[in-house]
Amino acid sequence: MEAVMPHVSHIDSDVSKIEKQSEIVATPIASINPLRLCFRVFSLFFLFTPVLFTLPFWLLLGNGRLLVEATNSLTADTETSKILEHDWFMHLTTHCFERAGPVFIKLCQWASMRQDLFHPAVCDAFARLQSHVKPHAYSWTLAQVQELVDLHFGSVSKRKLIVSDVFERFDAEPVGVGAVAQVHLAVLKSQFVSLHGDALAGLEDKRVAVKVIHPRIEHIIEMDLTLLQMGGRIFSKLIPGSKYLAIEEELETFAGMMRRQLDLTIEFRNLAQFKRNFEGEGRQKNERPLPIAFPTPLIATRNVLVEEFCDGVGFRKIVEIGHCAFDEELVQIGLPAFVRMIMKHNFVHADLHAGNILLQFKKETHQKSGKSLEPVDASLYQTLSNASIADRLKLLQKLKEAGYTPHLVFLDVGLTSALSISNLSNIQSVVNAALDGKGEDMADLFMTRCRDPSAVIDPEGARREMKELIQSLGLEEGKSVAGVLPLSVIKSRQVLMKAAQFFRQHRIGLEGEWIGLFVAAVLVEGIARKLGGDVDVIEVLMEEM
Structure with a gap:
Protein backbone atom coordinates (compact mmCIF):
# COMPACT_ATOMS: atom_id res chain seq x y z
CA MET A 1 0.00 0.00 0.00
CA GLU A 2 1.30 3.46 -0.83
CA ALA A 3 0.56 6.91 0.47
CA VAL A 4 0.62 10.22 -1.32
CA MET A 5 0.81 13.71 0.13
CA PRO A 6 0.00 16.36 -2.48
CA HIS A 7 0.99 20.00 -2.39
CA VAL A 8 -1.99 21.85 -0.99
CA SER A 9 -1.52 24.65 -3.49
CA HIS A 10 -1.29 22.21 -6.39
CA ILE A 11 -3.92 19.61 -5.56
CA ASP A 12 -5.16 19.30 -9.11
CA SER A 13 -1.74 18.38 -10.48
CA ASP A 14 -1.56 15.45 -8.07
CA VAL A 15 -4.94 13.90 -8.80
CA SER A 16 -3.45 11.72 -11.54
CA LYS A 17 -0.93 10.38 -9.01
CA ILE A 18 -3.73 9.48 -6.62
CA GLU A 19 -5.61 7.75 -9.45
CA LYS A 20 -2.56 5.55 -10.05
CA GLN A 21 -2.25 4.95 -6.30
CA SER A 22 -5.88 3.86 -6.20
CA GLU A 23 -5.12 1.17 -8.74
CA ILE A 24 -2.13 0.04 -6.68
CA VAL A 25 -3.91 -0.12 -3.33
CA ALA A 26 -7.21 -1.54 -4.58
CA THR A 27 -6.52 -5.15 -3.66
CA PRO A 28 -9.24 -7.51 -4.89
CA ILE A 29 -11.60 -8.89 -2.30
CA ALA A 30 -11.17 -12.64 -1.83
CA SER A 31 -13.88 -14.90 -3.15
CA ILE A 32 -16.65 -15.42 -0.65
CA ASN A 33 -16.64 -18.69 1.25
CA PRO A 34 -20.07 -20.38 0.81
CA LEU A 35 -20.02 -21.58 4.42
CA ARG A 36 -19.43 -18.03 5.66
CA LEU A 37 -22.23 -16.81 3.40
CA CYS A 38 -24.62 -19.39 4.88
CA PHE A 39 -23.53 -18.43 8.38
CA ARG A 40 -24.22 -14.77 7.52
CA VAL A 41 -27.72 -15.67 6.31
CA PHE A 42 -28.50 -17.45 9.59
CA SER A 43 -26.97 -14.59 11.60
CA LEU A 44 -29.16 -12.02 9.86
CA PHE A 45 -32.22 -14.24 10.23
CA PHE A 46 -31.73 -14.57 13.99
CA LEU A 47 -30.93 -10.87 14.29
CA PHE A 48 -34.17 -9.83 12.59
CA THR A 49 -36.33 -12.58 14.14
CA PRO A 50 -37.75 -10.22 16.82
CA VAL A 51 -38.78 -7.77 14.08
CA LEU A 52 -40.34 -10.45 11.88
CA PHE A 53 -42.15 -12.06 14.83
CA THR A 54 -43.64 -8.83 16.22
CA LEU A 55 -44.45 -7.13 12.89
CA PRO A 56 -47.93 -8.71 12.41
CA PHE A 57 -48.97 -7.84 15.97
CA TRP A 58 -47.69 -4.28 15.58
CA LEU A 59 -49.60 -3.83 12.31
CA LEU A 60 -52.84 -5.29 13.65
CA LEU A 61 -52.86 -4.18 17.27
CA GLY A 62 -50.23 -1.46 17.62
CA ASN A 63 -49.25 1.83 16.05
CA GLY A 64 -48.61 0.10 12.73
CA ARG A 65 -52.25 0.74 11.78
CA LEU A 66 -51.68 4.49 12.13
CA LEU A 67 -48.63 4.28 9.89
CA VAL A 68 -50.50 2.36 7.17
CA GLU A 69 -53.43 4.80 7.24
CA ALA A 70 -51.16 7.86 7.14
CA THR A 71 -49.09 6.41 4.29
CA ASN A 72 -52.18 5.71 2.19
CA SER A 73 -53.54 9.22 2.75
CA LEU A 74 -50.58 11.03 1.05
CA THR A 75 -50.50 13.52 3.93
CA ALA A 76 -47.73 14.19 6.41
CA ASP A 77 -49.67 13.51 9.65
CA THR A 78 -47.76 15.36 12.37
CA GLU A 79 -49.64 13.60 15.17
CA THR A 80 -48.75 10.17 13.76
CA SER A 81 -45.10 11.20 13.49
CA LYS A 82 -45.05 12.24 17.15
CA ILE A 83 -46.58 8.93 18.26
CA LEU A 84 -44.21 6.81 16.17
CA GLU A 85 -41.18 8.81 17.30
CA HIS A 86 -41.24 6.92 20.62
CA ASP A 87 -42.74 3.68 19.30
CA TRP A 88 -41.07 0.50 20.61
CA PHE A 89 -41.24 -1.32 17.27
CA MET A 90 -39.55 1.53 15.38
CA HIS A 91 -36.74 1.54 17.95
CA LEU A 92 -36.41 -2.24 17.74
CA THR A 93 -36.21 -2.13 13.94
CA THR A 94 -33.56 0.59 13.80
CA HIS A 95 -31.55 -1.19 16.51
CA CYS A 96 -31.52 -4.40 14.44
CA PHE A 97 -30.50 -2.55 11.29
CA GLU A 98 -27.69 -0.83 13.17
CA ARG A 99 -26.35 -4.18 14.44
CA ALA A 100 -26.63 -5.75 10.97
CA GLY A 101 -23.70 -3.75 9.62
CA PRO A 102 -22.78 -1.00 7.16
CA VAL A 103 -24.80 -2.20 4.16
CA PHE A 104 -28.02 -2.21 6.18
CA ILE A 105 -27.14 1.10 7.80
CA LYS A 106 -26.69 2.60 4.34
CA LEU A 107 -30.03 1.12 3.28
CA CYS A 108 -31.63 2.86 6.27
CA GLN A 109 -29.92 6.11 5.36
CA TRP A 110 -31.27 5.73 1.84
CA ALA A 111 -34.74 5.07 3.25
CA SER A 112 -34.48 8.15 5.46
CA MET A 113 -34.14 10.25 2.28
CA ARG A 114 -37.07 8.68 0.44
CA GLN A 115 -40.13 10.49 1.74
CA ASP A 116 -41.65 9.75 -1.66
CA LEU A 117 -41.76 6.08 -0.64
CA PHE A 118 -41.96 6.09 3.17
CA HIS A 119 -43.87 8.03 5.80
CA PRO A 120 -41.89 10.87 7.46
CA ALA A 121 -41.99 8.95 10.77
CA VAL A 122 -40.14 6.04 9.15
CA CYS A 123 -37.65 8.44 7.56
CA ASP A 124 -37.02 10.16 10.89
CA ALA A 125 -36.46 6.82 12.64
CA PHE A 126 -33.95 5.64 10.05
CA ALA A 127 -32.22 9.04 9.98
CA ARG A 128 -30.99 8.32 13.52
CA LEU A 129 -28.47 5.89 12.09
CA GLN A 130 -26.70 8.76 10.33
CA SER A 131 -24.97 9.82 13.53
CA HIS A 132 -25.34 7.09 16.17
CA VAL A 133 -23.07 4.34 14.86
CA LYS A 134 -20.73 2.72 17.41
CA PRO A 135 -17.00 3.54 16.94
CA HIS A 136 -14.41 0.85 16.29
CA ALA A 137 -11.48 0.15 18.63
CA TYR A 138 -8.77 2.80 18.90
CA SER A 139 -6.14 0.07 18.45
CA TRP A 140 -7.35 -0.47 14.86
CA THR A 141 -7.08 3.25 14.14
CA LEU A 142 -3.52 3.33 15.48
CA ALA A 143 -2.54 0.31 13.38
CA GLN A 144 -3.81 1.91 10.17
CA VAL A 145 -2.22 5.28 10.92
CA GLN A 146 1.03 3.53 11.87
CA GLU A 147 1.06 1.96 8.41
CA LEU A 148 0.66 5.42 6.90
CA VAL A 149 3.51 6.72 9.07
CA ASP A 150 5.78 3.84 8.00
CA LEU A 151 5.08 4.36 4.32
CA HIS A 152 5.20 8.13 4.16
CA PHE A 153 7.14 9.58 7.07
CA GLY A 154 9.53 6.68 7.60
CA SER A 155 11.75 7.82 4.72
CA VAL A 156 12.64 11.08 6.51
CA SER A 157 14.05 9.41 9.63
CA LYS A 158 16.80 6.86 10.27
CA ARG A 159 14.81 5.25 13.06
CA LYS A 160 11.37 3.70 13.05
CA LEU A 161 8.74 6.30 13.81
CA ILE A 162 5.54 5.74 15.72
CA VAL A 163 2.32 7.73 15.58
CA SER A 164 3.28 9.93 18.54
CA ASP A 165 6.52 10.89 16.76
CA VAL A 166 4.59 12.41 13.87
CA PHE A 167 1.48 13.76 15.57
CA GLU A 168 1.64 16.30 18.38
CA ARG A 169 -1.84 15.20 19.34
CA PHE A 170 -4.07 12.34 18.25
CA ASP A 171 -7.46 12.07 19.95
CA ALA A 172 -8.56 8.55 20.82
CA GLU A 173 -12.22 9.58 20.90
CA PRO A 174 -13.56 10.03 17.34
CA VAL A 175 -15.28 13.30 16.47
CA GLY A 176 -17.57 11.52 14.01
CA VAL A 177 -18.56 7.93 13.25
CA GLY A 178 -20.13 6.77 9.98
CA ALA A 179 -21.29 3.45 8.59
CA VAL A 180 -17.96 2.80 6.87
CA ALA A 181 -15.37 4.94 8.68
CA GLN A 182 -14.76 7.25 11.62
CA VAL A 183 -12.87 10.52 12.01
CA HIS A 184 -10.25 11.49 14.61
CA LEU A 185 -8.81 14.90 15.39
CA ALA A 186 -5.01 15.19 15.25
CA VAL A 187 -2.20 17.76 15.03
CA LEU A 188 0.96 17.19 12.98
CA LYS A 189 4.27 18.05 14.63
CA SER A 190 5.95 21.13 13.22
CA GLN A 191 9.18 19.36 12.19
CA PHE A 192 7.28 17.10 9.81
CA VAL A 193 5.44 20.07 8.36
CA SER A 194 8.73 21.86 7.63
CA LEU A 195 10.38 18.73 6.22
CA HIS A 196 7.84 18.61 3.43
CA GLY A 197 8.11 22.25 2.41
CA ASP A 198 4.95 23.64 0.86
CA ALA A 199 3.26 20.23 0.92
CA LEU A 200 1.69 21.23 4.24
CA ALA A 201 2.04 24.98 3.93
CA GLY A 202 -0.10 26.82 6.44
CA LEU A 203 -0.89 23.74 8.50
CA GLU A 204 1.84 24.06 11.14
CA ASP A 205 0.29 23.70 14.60
CA LYS A 206 -3.12 23.33 12.96
CA ARG A 207 -5.47 20.41 13.28
CA VAL A 208 -6.14 17.72 10.72
CA ALA A 209 -8.98 15.23 10.41
CA VAL A 210 -7.90 11.59 10.11
CA LYS A 211 -10.56 9.34 8.58
CA VAL A 212 -10.09 5.59 9.10
CA ILE A 213 -12.04 2.70 7.55
CA HIS A 214 -13.68 0.30 10.03
CA PRO A 215 -11.95 -3.10 10.50
CA ARG A 216 -12.93 -6.23 8.53
CA ILE A 217 -15.59 -4.24 6.77
CA GLU A 218 -14.79 -5.30 3.20
CA HIS A 219 -15.76 -8.95 3.64
CA ILE A 220 -18.90 -8.10 5.62
CA ILE A 221 -20.01 -5.63 2.96
CA GLU A 222 -19.22 -8.03 0.13
CA MET A 223 -21.25 -10.83 1.74
CA ASP A 224 -24.24 -8.57 2.37
CA LEU A 225 -24.10 -7.13 -1.15
CA THR A 226 -24.00 -10.66 -2.56
CA LEU A 227 -27.10 -11.57 -0.53
CA LEU A 228 -28.93 -8.43 -1.65
CA GLN A 229 -28.11 -9.05 -5.29
CA MET A 230 -29.23 -12.69 -5.00
CA GLY A 231 -32.48 -11.46 -3.47
CA GLY A 232 -32.88 -8.97 -6.31
CA ARG A 233 -32.50 -11.69 -8.93
CA ILE A 234 -35.05 -13.90 -7.15
CA PHE A 235 -37.50 -10.97 -6.90
CA SER A 236 -37.11 -10.16 -10.60
CA LYS A 237 -37.85 -13.76 -11.59
CA LEU A 238 -40.76 -14.36 -9.21
CA ILE A 239 -42.67 -11.08 -9.50
CA PRO A 240 -44.42 -10.60 -12.87
CA GLY A 241 -44.03 -7.18 -14.44
CA SER A 242 -41.08 -6.19 -12.24
CA LYS A 243 -38.74 -5.74 -15.20
CA TYR A 244 -39.37 -2.00 -15.44
CA LEU A 245 -38.23 -1.59 -11.82
CA ALA A 246 -34.77 -2.90 -12.81
CA ILE A 247 -34.16 -4.19 -9.28
CA GLU A 248 -30.97 -5.99 -10.31
CA GLU A 249 -29.54 -2.88 -11.96
CA GLU A 250 -30.42 -0.69 -8.97
CA LEU A 251 -28.78 -3.11 -6.55
CA GLU A 252 -25.71 -3.18 -8.77
CA THR A 253 -25.60 0.62 -8.56
CA PHE A 254 -25.96 0.45 -4.77
CA ALA A 255 -23.19 -2.18 -4.60
CA GLY A 256 -20.86 0.03 -6.63
CA MET A 257 -21.62 2.92 -4.30
CA MET A 258 -20.74 0.85 -1.23
CA ARG A 259 -17.51 -0.47 -2.76
CA ARG A 260 -16.35 3.03 -3.71
CA GLN A 261 -16.67 4.09 -0.08
CA LEU A 262 -14.11 1.46 0.90
CA ASP A 263 -11.32 3.28 -0.96
CA LEU A 264 -10.52 6.65 0.60
CA THR A 265 -8.34 7.67 -2.35
CA ILE A 266 -11.63 8.09 -4.23
CA GLU A 267 -12.79 10.59 -1.62
CA PHE A 268 -9.43 12.36 -2.01
CA ARG A 269 -10.07 12.80 -5.73
CA ASN A 270 -13.64 13.92 -5.11
CA LEU A 271 -12.47 16.61 -2.68
CA ALA A 272 -9.96 17.85 -5.24
CA GLN A 273 -12.67 17.99 -7.91
CA PHE A 274 -15.16 19.86 -5.71
CA LYS A 275 -12.50 22.38 -4.66
CA ARG A 276 -11.66 22.96 -8.31
CA ASN A 277 -15.34 23.43 -9.19
CA PHE A 278 -16.23 25.84 -6.39
CA GLU A 279 -12.95 27.45 -5.34
CA GLY A 280 -10.43 27.02 -8.16
CA GLU A 281 -10.13 27.62 -11.87
CA GLY A 282 -13.09 25.33 -12.50
CA ARG A 283 -15.45 28.11 -11.38
CA GLN A 284 -16.85 29.93 -14.38
CA LYS A 285 -16.36 33.68 -14.65
CA ASN A 286 -20.06 34.48 -14.83
CA GLU A 287 -20.95 32.39 -11.78
CA ARG A 288 -22.15 34.12 -8.66
CA PRO A 289 -19.62 33.18 -5.95
CA LEU A 290 -21.15 31.05 -3.22
CA PRO A 291 -19.79 30.81 0.35
CA ILE A 292 -19.15 27.07 -0.04
CA ALA A 293 -15.95 25.27 0.98
CA PHE A 294 -14.53 21.75 1.07
CA PRO A 295 -11.67 20.46 3.29
CA THR A 296 -8.24 20.36 1.62
CA PRO A 297 -7.14 16.72 1.13
CA LEU A 298 -3.58 16.08 2.37
CA ILE A 299 -2.72 12.36 2.46
CA ALA A 300 -4.63 9.42 1.00
CA THR A 301 -4.33 5.66 1.24
CA ARG A 302 -7.04 3.08 0.80
CA ASN A 303 -7.81 2.91 4.53
CA VAL A 304 -6.78 6.38 5.76
CA LEU A 305 -7.53 9.92 4.59
CA VAL A 306 -5.89 12.93 6.22
CA GLU A 307 -7.51 16.25 5.40
CA GLU A 308 -7.76 19.78 6.70
CA PHE A 309 -9.87 19.99 9.87
CA CYS A 310 -12.60 22.60 9.54
Missing part, protein backbone atom coordinates in the same frame (compact mmCIF):
# COMPACT_ATOMS: atom_id res chain seq x y z
CA ASP A 311 -14.15 24.37 12.51
CA GLY A 312 -17.89 24.85 12.54
CA VAL A 313 -21.15 23.83 14.13
CA GLY A 314 -22.86 20.72 12.80
CA PHE A 315 -25.75 21.66 10.55
CA ARG A 316 -27.97 19.19 12.38
CA LYS A 317 -27.89 21.57 15.36
CA ILE A 318 -29.30 24.32 13.14
CA VAL A 319 -31.96 22.11 11.56
CA GLU A 320 -33.13 21.08 15.05
CA ILE A 321 -34.09 24.69 15.75
CA GLY A 322 -36.53 24.86 12.85
CA HIS A 323 -36.28 28.62 12.30
CA CYS A 324 -33.34 30.92 12.98
CA ALA A 325 -31.93 34.30 11.97
CA PHE A 326 -29.93 32.88 9.05
CA ASP A 327 -32.62 30.70 7.43
CA GLU A 328 -33.01 32.87 4.34
CA GLU A 329 -29.27 33.06 3.66
CA LEU A 330 -28.74 29.33 4.24
CA VAL A 331 -31.42 28.30 1.76
CA GLN A 332 -30.12 30.80 -0.80
CA ILE A 333 -26.63 29.28 -0.48
CA GLY A 334 -27.41 25.58 -0.32
CA LEU A 335 -30.05 25.20 -3.02
CA PRO A 336 -28.14 27.10 -5.76
CA ALA A 337 -24.99 25.15 -4.85
CA PHE A 338 -26.80 21.85 -5.37
CA VAL A 339 -28.37 22.96 -8.67
CA ARG A 340 -24.96 24.17 -9.84
CA MET A 341 -23.47 20.77 -9.09
CA ILE A 342 -26.03 19.22 -11.43
CA MET A 343 -26.49 21.72 -14.22
CA LYS A 344 -22.99 23.19 -14.56
CA HIS A 345 -20.50 20.83 -12.97
CA ASN A 346 -22.26 17.47 -13.51
CA PHE A 347 -20.58 16.33 -10.30
CA VAL A 348 -22.97 16.02 -7.36
CA HIS A 349 -22.44 15.33 -3.67
CA ALA A 350 -24.84 12.38 -3.34
CA ASP A 351 -24.83 12.15 0.48
CA LEU A 352 -25.57 15.72 1.45
CA HIS A 353 -27.55 15.19 4.66
CA ALA A 354 -27.32 17.56 7.63
CA GLY A 355 -24.66 15.39 9.29
CA ASN A 356 -22.28 16.09 6.40
CA ILE A 357 -22.52 19.89 6.54
CA LEU A 358 -20.73 22.35 8.82
CA LEU A 359 -21.83 25.93 9.34
CA GLN A 360 -19.21 28.66 9.78
CA PHE A 361 -19.62 32.38 10.43
CA LYS A 362 -17.40 35.11 8.98
CA LYS A 363 -17.50 38.90 8.94
CA GLU A 364 -16.19 41.18 6.23
CA THR A 365 -13.46 43.53 7.46
CA HIS A 366 -11.72 46.40 5.72
CA GLN A 367 -7.93 46.64 5.90
CA LYS A 368 -5.24 48.52 4.01
CA SER A 369 -4.71 45.53 1.75
CA GLY A 370 -8.44 45.40 0.98
CA LYS A 371 -11.47 43.47 2.13
CA SER A 372 -11.10 40.19 3.99
CA LEU A 373 -13.29 37.72 5.87
CA GLU A 374 -12.69 37.37 9.60
CA PRO A 375 -13.91 34.06 11.10
CA VAL A 376 -15.74 34.00 14.40
CA ASP A 377 -13.86 32.64 17.42
CA ALA A 378 -13.79 28.83 17.11
CA SER A 379 -14.92 28.36 20.73
CA LEU A 380 -18.32 29.73 19.78
CA TYR A 381 -19.05 26.63 17.70
CA GLN A 382 -18.70 24.39 20.76
CA THR A 383 -20.91 26.77 22.72
CA LEU A 384 -23.54 26.61 19.99
CA SER A 385 -23.40 22.81 19.88
CA ASN A 386 -23.88 22.44 23.64
CA ALA A 387 -26.49 25.18 24.06
CA SER A 388 -30.22 24.63 24.37
CA ILE A 389 -32.39 25.47 21.38
CA ALA A 390 -33.49 28.73 23.00
CA ASP A 391 -29.89 29.78 23.69
CA ARG A 392 -28.85 28.76 20.17
CA LEU A 393 -31.51 31.07 18.75
CA LYS A 394 -30.21 33.99 20.83
CA LEU A 395 -26.58 33.36 19.85
CA LEU A 396 -27.43 33.18 16.15
CA GLN A 397 -29.40 36.42 16.39
CA LYS A 398 -26.42 38.15 18.05
CA LEU A 399 -24.09 36.90 15.30
CA LYS A 400 -26.38 38.33 12.65
CA GLU A 401 -26.63 41.67 14.41
CA ALA A 402 -22.81 41.74 14.67
CA GLY A 403 -22.53 41.48 10.88
CA TYR A 404 -21.52 37.83 10.52
CA THR A 405 -22.65 35.86 7.46
CA PRO A 406 -23.05 32.07 7.11
CA HIS A 407 -20.63 29.86 5.14
CA LEU A 408 -21.14 26.16 4.45
CA VAL A 409 -18.53 23.38 4.48
CA PHE A 410 -19.48 20.12 2.76
CA LEU A 411 -17.91 16.97 4.22
CA ASP A 412 -17.77 13.23 3.48
CA VAL A 413 -17.71 13.39 -0.31
CA GLY A 414 -17.11 9.68 -0.88
CA LEU A 415 -20.49 9.34 -2.59
CA THR A 416 -20.89 11.38 -5.75
CA SER A 417 -23.16 11.25 -8.76
CA ALA A 418 -22.32 12.20 -12.34
CA LEU A 419 -24.60 11.84 -15.33
CA SER A 420 -23.68 10.50 -18.72
CA ILE A 421 -23.83 13.05 -21.53
CA SER A 422 -27.14 11.64 -22.73
CA ASN A 423 -28.75 11.63 -19.27
CA LEU A 424 -27.50 15.16 -18.52
CA SER A 425 -29.10 16.28 -21.78
CA ASN A 426 -32.29 14.44 -20.82
CA ILE A 427 -32.50 16.16 -17.44
CA GLN A 428 -31.86 19.58 -18.96
CA SER A 429 -34.63 18.90 -21.50
CA VAL A 430 -37.04 17.86 -18.73
CA VAL A 431 -36.25 20.98 -16.66
CA ASN A 432 -36.68 23.24 -19.70
CA ALA A 433 -40.04 21.61 -20.46
CA ALA A 434 -41.09 22.14 -16.82
CA LEU A 435 -40.07 25.81 -16.91
CA ASP A 436 -42.14 26.23 -20.09
CA GLY A 437 -45.12 24.55 -18.41
CA LYS A 438 -45.18 21.77 -21.00
CA GLY A 439 -46.26 18.79 -18.92
CA GLU A 440 -47.14 16.65 -21.93
CA ASP A 441 -43.65 17.18 -23.37
CA MET A 442 -42.18 16.14 -20.01
CA ALA A 443 -44.20 12.92 -20.08
CA ASP A 444 -43.01 12.21 -23.63
CA LEU A 445 -39.39 12.74 -22.56
CA PHE A 446 -39.79 10.35 -19.63
CA MET A 447 -41.50 7.70 -21.76
CA THR A 448 -39.13 7.82 -24.74
CA ARG A 449 -35.89 8.11 -22.78
CA CYS A 450 -36.57 5.70 -19.92
CA ARG A 451 -34.83 2.36 -19.47
CA ASP A 452 -37.39 0.36 -21.50
CA PRO A 453 -39.86 2.45 -23.56
CA SER A 454 -41.63 -0.72 -24.73
CA ALA A 455 -42.76 -1.43 -21.14
CA VAL A 456 -44.65 1.88 -20.81
CA ILE A 457 -48.43 1.56 -20.48
CA ASP A 458 -51.19 4.13 -21.13
CA PRO A 459 -49.09 6.92 -22.73
CA GLU A 460 -52.11 9.23 -23.12
CA GLY A 461 -52.94 8.91 -19.44
CA ALA A 462 -49.30 9.65 -18.60
CA ARG A 463 -49.37 12.87 -20.67
CA ARG A 464 -52.59 13.99 -19.02
CA GLU A 465 -51.36 13.27 -15.48
CA MET A 466 -48.03 15.04 -15.95
CA LYS A 467 -49.79 18.08 -17.39
CA GLU A 468 -52.07 18.22 -14.35
CA LEU A 469 -49.10 17.82 -11.99
CA ILE A 470 -47.21 20.69 -13.62
CA GLN A 471 -50.29 22.91 -13.59
CA SER A 472 -50.80 22.16 -9.89
CA LEU A 473 -47.40 23.78 -9.31
CA GLY A 474 -48.54 26.96 -11.07
CA LEU A 475 -46.50 26.29 -14.20
CA GLU A 476 -48.53 26.82 -17.36
CA GLU A 477 -47.49 26.99 -20.99
CA GLY A 478 -47.16 30.53 -22.31
CA LYS A 479 -47.12 32.18 -18.87
CA SER A 480 -44.17 33.86 -17.17
CA VAL A 481 -42.55 31.71 -14.50
CA ALA A 482 -40.86 34.57 -12.64
CA GLY A 483 -41.58 34.33 -8.92
CA VAL A 484 -44.15 31.59 -9.45
CA LEU A 485 -42.63 28.75 -7.40
CA PRO A 486 -41.34 29.70 -3.95
CA LEU A 487 -40.15 26.69 -1.97
CA SER A 488 -42.58 27.44 0.85
CA VAL A 489 -45.69 26.77 -1.27
CA ILE A 490 -44.51 23.46 -2.76
CA LYS A 491 -46.27 20.57 -1.04
CA SER A 492 -43.29 18.34 -1.64
CA ARG A 493 -44.62 15.12 -0.13
CA GLN A 494 -47.75 15.19 -2.29
CA VAL A 495 -45.74 16.12 -5.39
CA LEU A 496 -43.18 13.38 -4.79
CA MET A 497 -45.85 10.79 -4.05
CA LYS A 498 -47.74 11.70 -7.23
CA ALA A 499 -44.52 11.57 -9.25
CA ALA A 500 -43.60 8.18 -7.79
CA GLN A 501 -47.12 6.91 -8.48
CA PHE A 502 -46.83 8.25 -12.05
CA PHE A 503 -43.67 6.24 -12.73
CA ARG A 504 -45.04 3.09 -11.08
CA GLN A 505 -48.47 3.22 -12.70
CA HIS A 506 -47.13 3.73 -16.22
CA ARG A 507 -44.11 1.47 -15.72
CA ILE A 508 -41.60 4.14 -16.60
CA GLY A 509 -38.29 2.76 -15.37
CA LEU A 510 -35.76 5.54 -14.81
CA GLU A 511 -32.04 5.03 -15.26
CA GLY A 512 -30.01 4.45 -12.09
CA GLU A 513 -28.30 7.83 -12.56
CA TRP A 514 -31.69 9.56 -12.37
CA ILE A 515 -32.59 7.68 -9.20
CA GLY A 516 -29.34 8.69 -7.49
CA LEU A 517 -29.92 12.30 -8.46
CA PHE A 518 -33.53 12.11 -7.32
CA VAL A 519 -32.48 10.79 -3.90
CA ALA A 520 -29.90 13.57 -3.53
CA ALA A 521 -32.48 16.19 -4.54
CA VAL A 522 -35.02 14.89 -2.01
CA LEU A 523 -32.34 15.02 0.68
CA VAL A 524 -31.35 18.63 -0.06
CA GLU A 525 -34.98 19.73 -0.39
CA GLY A 526 -35.73 18.15 2.99
CA ILE A 527 -32.97 20.16 4.66
CA ALA A 528 -34.11 23.38 2.97
CA ARG A 529 -37.70 22.83 4.05
CA LYS A 530 -36.76 22.33 7.71
CA LEU A 531 -35.27 25.81 7.67
CA GLY A 532 -37.58 28.81 7.76
CA GLY A 533 -36.08 30.57 4.74
CA ASP A 534 -37.58 30.69 1.28
CA VAL A 535 -36.27 30.84 -2.27
CA ASP A 536 -37.84 30.88 -5.70
CA VAL A 537 -36.95 27.48 -7.14
CA ILE A 538 -37.63 28.69 -10.69
CA GLU A 539 -35.29 31.65 -10.28
CA VAL A 540 -32.51 29.36 -9.04
CA LEU A 541 -32.98 26.96 -11.95
CA MET A 542 -32.98 29.75 -14.53
CA GLU A 543 -29.88 31.38 -13.04
CA GLU A 544 -27.87 28.17 -12.84
CA MET A 545 -28.92 26.91 -16.27
